[in-house]
Amino acid sequence: MAEMTMIQAIRQALEIEMKRDERIVLLGEDIGRNGGVFRVTDGLIDQFGEHRVIDTPLAESSIIGTAVGMSLNGLRPIPEIQFFGFVYETMDQIASQAARMRFKSAGRYNVPIVIRSPYGGGVRTPELHSDSLEALFSHTPGIKVVMPSTPYDAKGLLIAAIRDEDPVIFLEPMKLYRTIKEEVPEEAYEVPIGKAKVVKEGYHATIVGFGPVMPLLKKIVDEYEQEGIHLELIDLRTVAPIDIDTILKSVEKTERLMIVHEAVKTNGIGAEIAALVSEKGVFSLSAPILRVTGYDTPYPVGTIEDDWLPNPKRIKAAIHELLSY
Amino acid sequence: MFNENELTFTQVKMLDEEGNIIGNPTITTSDEQLREMYEWMKKARILDQKLLRLQRQGRLGTYAPLSGQEAAQVGSAYALTKEDWVAPSYRDHAASMVHGLPLEQIISYSKGHLYGGKIPEGLRILPVQIIIAAQTLHATGIAYSSKYKGENSVAITYFGDGATSQGDFHEALNFASVFKLPVIFFCQNNQYAISVPLERQMASKTIAQKAVAYGMTGVQVDGNDILAVHEVTKEAIERARNGEGPTLIEAVTYRFGPHTTSDDPTRYRSEEEVKQWSQQKDPLIRLRKYLENKGLWDETKDNQLEESFNDELNELIDVIESKQIPTVDEAFDYVYENKHDLLVEQQEEAKRFLANGGGE
Structure with missing residues (x-):
């Protein structure tokens, strides 16, 4: 390979x-x-x-x-x-x-x-x-x-x-x-559409992300692990349709959910996941569902984009909040 | 420097209002074919009037009538073979009918049936297009495939004068000419886009001349002269099959009725103007006179056709109206090849409500 x-x-x-x-x-x-x-x-x-x-x-x-x-x-x-x-x-x-x-x-x-x-x-x-x-x-x-x-x-x-x-x-x-x-692998293989992947198993909280935020999330989850906090990380991989079963199964275990994406917050994929979990798994939750996303402005210019995007500080602050309940 | 005034477009005409041949044109159709084309036009007119009446009786949804445009649609579609593709707008059911679309499909579509757009297997016709000019790109892509596969088929797309203002129309002409694709852009210039007259769509003298900018052949034809429409379309198809690329045809015509059944055309067109077209330039009368002059048609034949087609339509409408209407749960079956879990869940919900009396 x-x-x-x-x-x-x-x-x-x-x-x-x-x-x-x-x-x-x-x-x-x-x-x-x-x-x-x-x-x-x-x-x-x-x-x-x-x-x-x-x-x-x-x-x-x-x-x-x-x-x-x-x-x-x-x-x-x-x-x-x-x-x-x-x-x-x-x-x-x-x-x-x-x-x-x-x-x-x-x-x-x-x-x-x-x-x-x-x-x-x-x-x-x-x-x-x-x-x-x-x-x-x-x-x-x-x-x-x-x-x-x-x-x-x-x-x-x-x-x-x-x-x-x-x-x-x-x-x-x-x-x-x-x-x-x-x-x-050099040869052809398929990864199924509509199936999320549990990148790292954990039990203190679930973080769902997809696309460009994933390497950063992985790094952060690894850091928390060093401190004895075990976060479950899910790479959604397909955002339509959403693999809600994988998320629900995880939330049943962790009781805490956070969604991270670069897209703006309002009516984003995070909102849909939060709605689905509210409909199907609200009694598993011990904390509000949090979202770390791009802000609801047009995508900004390059000199300020790092502060606009989900970044380590914003993500860690949300994890801190999620675990405080 | 380019000067529009140096461009001359002569409108192709072969048959005058009295059904006499103008000059000495090359006519490649047999008397039998001309009679058949007349029958198609007559049927399209009868169907159109029937559907309008059904709509007024509350038995049909919104309907876009085509009366006045029969020669443009029948004359062009009659030039196709079954291997060719038709990408129509919502006012082109005469063209689709000539290309083989069953009447049942046309009526079901206008009744708002779930399967109204289900074109029977084997027919190369696209479902009715609502978005103005969107289908011009589909025909272009279809033509790319035909060329790619080495097939001999062409694609024809129907649209109105309003569509020539849309970006998709220009993108389609450009793409088709760059790749020399076997596609015919057939514009029925009925001179109004709902209420907006042609001079508010464009400052060009003709629609046909827009072809010049794309390096393709442009033709303006009397759209109510079925002989001329048929001949120019045939030539365009021939050029397409020979690898000479696309053609833009502007058929100058007029819709006698409203844009759709929800429209009041007296707000934007004068009675005299409508009369001038419907009484003096009716495409059916023109070909009928020609056929009668040649002893190929008469009053009795005309009445017989009208009666038998009306009977056929009435029977068909009875059948369609007595059929069980598809239910909302069936809608879920045509979103994806395989339904995902959340869609299945919604379908089950719809079924539960249906079992419980539906939305009553």
Whole structure:
């Protein structure tokens, strides 16, 4: 097994699947000759040709809208939105078109596309490059939203998404693209969509996170362990649908729950998890459910983003509060 | 420097209002085909009037009538083969009907049935599109697939003049021309987007000329002249099949009725204007006169067709109205291939309430 970054793992998943299935095409801005702005698709145009790795005109709605059409006529497109902040340009084609085609045709048509896009903060981007907008799509029936935090999960979840018959939004945390390396099998494997992972078992409190906050959470949980406080850490991995069973099982044990995500607080994934736990497991709880998230402002400029994002101080303060009950 | 005044678009016309051939055009259709096209137009008109009446009686949901636009839809769709794809808007059921969509599907859709958009297997027609111009991109993607797979099929997408203001229309034309895709953008310019007249949609002289900016062929045709519509569409399909890329067709027409059953067109159109179109430029009358002049059609045949199609429709409506309406729990079956746990939970809840009398 080789050590890989997330970029390498994603690229390998694309390559393996494109070799396996000729119906798979990639399309997006700068993904061909340039290999993508992060080089995720580097070299694929030479390997598979420009009819399968399509440098499109610069228009997000047409990238998704044509992918929808391609899928209706037998292809399995993987469109890329260069940065997820640009997704508003194609909201209709995702939320009203891709998400609803199975429903409006009562099953005659489906849209097996995977929309890949980098997102997430901490890398000092210009405006609208770092936003975490997953909640918009978790609020859209018909769409699945996958948010891996490790190279291994990224490869396995991407392969699962490609083989899925429904539209999947696959979000890639920019900050983690090259910062972690781990052993990733060379061959194809699937990590199931809709299943969370207990990263570390514990019993004092449960922390649920996903995407770019995971390495930080892991570090903090390890620190607390040194002090004899055993926190259970769950990587949600898929935010639509939410694996509520894994969370409930954990909360039954720990009686305390905290959710951490980069997206803004109001109506975020954390709010949905809190509502579900209130509905299904409120009597397990010994403390209020807490959230550490981005603040309810537009994603800020680079000079202040570290104070805006969930950071060690904010997370530890919340853990302290959670354990004080 | 580009000067719009140097652009000349001649509207293609072959049949005048009296059903006489104008000049000496190349007509590739047989008399039999022309008669069949007339029958389709007549059926579309009868269906349209019937559905309007049903809506007024409270037996149908909101309905978008197409009367006046039959030549544009029938003449173009008649040029397709079954291998070709149709991506329609909500006013294009005449085109879908010609391409094989069962009447039952059209009526069920307008009645708000859960399965109204379930296009039968094997038919290459997309469900009705509500979002203006969204389907132009789907047709473009479909055409990409056809080309990718080395198939000979083309895609045609129907939309109105209002759609030409939408970003998706421009993105579709651009994408299709860059990749030289076998797609036909068929605009029915009925001159109003609900209430807003064409001069408020654009300052261009024609819609067809927008093709110039995208490096594709643009054609303006008399949309109420079915001969001309059919011939220009056939040519566009031929170019598409030959790898010569997309065409934008502007069919100039008029909707006789309201935008939908919830609209009052007297607020924005004069009675004279409507009369001028519905009485002098009716596309059905034009082809009927032509066929009658050639001894291919007469009053008796017309009445017979009207009667038999009305009977067919009445029977079908009875069947549809006597069918059990699908229930809300079935809606959960078409969100994903496999329902996730939380969706199953909601479906079970819906079933419990249904068993208990539903939302009454």
